[in-house]
């Protein structure tokens with residue numbers, strides 16, 4: 001029976017929103033046998049067992065990966081290097097190692113530093129799906145349905161390992177695409193990291209104004225939509241933004257240039273520039289989200 005499962009034993013290191021949702025989705029798909037959780041917060045791991053997300057847990061990463069067919073590291077990106085170090089000498093020979101980190105350059109560099117060279121069965125990954133909520137309580141099996149997952153395999157990646165990780169995400173209802181690490185970090189700086197920086201700084205700017213109570217009292221739905229992501233975990237986003245700072249700073253610079261152009265147009269009463277900026281943006285968005 002166990003042999004027919006995609007992943008007889010799955011280890012999730014960091015059982016929060018992303019790791020918990022992955023475990024739930026794989027269980028629902030009947031793709032996993034035993035799910036072993038690992039983390040540093042015992043209370044939340046116990047909750048993971050109560051919720052049926054994981055079968056058992058340990059706070060020792062070395063013990064957690066013992067006999068695992070697939071190990072998924074779902075901690076903040078800043079903790080990944082320490083996790084690689086802790087599990088390096090304890091992975092089963094056939095174990096596949098993957099992660100869900102929002103930045104790929106730093107994770108690949110950490111793996112390279114810890115393992116000496118990139119392991120053949122290491123397949124870096126990133127589900128482009130999530131919410132502003134954190135923790136195992138926030139996890140749900142449907143999170144990855146009709147979402148994309150990016151894999152950034154390296155030249156030495158074992159094809160069967162890449163296939164298994166691809167199938168794992170497909171079992172969760174996701175569409176899997178492959179791209180280079182550098183390209184991933186450039187694209188995500190623009191589509192994910194910049195919007196989070198903007199949402200955080202807009203809310204921070206307004207929250208430090210003297211009449212903030214009045215401002216927030218009259219905020220409409222647009223403000224709520226635009227700022228939802230500023231409710232995301234600040235520590236996780238600090239890590240992501242610093243880990244991808246080169247790409248992010250370039251994207252911020254382009255955005256600031258554009259904002260400055262709009263500012264100048266407003267001062268000059270330049271109707272055309274203001275209208276054309278908004279028209280181009282509406283056209284682009286309408287096209288992106290056609291269905």
Ligand SMILES: NC(=O)C1=CN([C@@H]2O[C@H](COP(=O)(O)OP(=O)(O)OC[C@H]3O[C@@H](n4cnc5c(N)ncnc54)[C@H](O)[C@@H]3O)[C@@H](O)[C@H]2O)C=CC1
Pocket residue numbers: 013014015016017018019038039040041044074075076077079100101102103126127128129130131132133134135136233236240
């Ligand atoms: N939140 C989101 O929407 C998305 C997050 N990601 C990535 O997924 C990863 C996890 O994010 P979430 O699940 O949202 O966070 P989370 O906070 O819900 O879960 C993280 C888990 O890792 C554990 N953890 C934290 N530091 C640890 C350490 N040093 N050692 C062991 N365990 C540790 C925490 O106890 C928690 O259970 C991050 O790398 C993030 O960049 C990727 C896609 C979407």
Ligand SMILES: O=C(O)C(=O)Cc1ccc(O)cc1
Pocket residue numbers: 101102127128129130131132192229
């Ligand atoms: O809350 C949202 O809408 C997100 O943007 C979730 C998210 C957060 C981090 C990622 O790396 C990918 C997706």
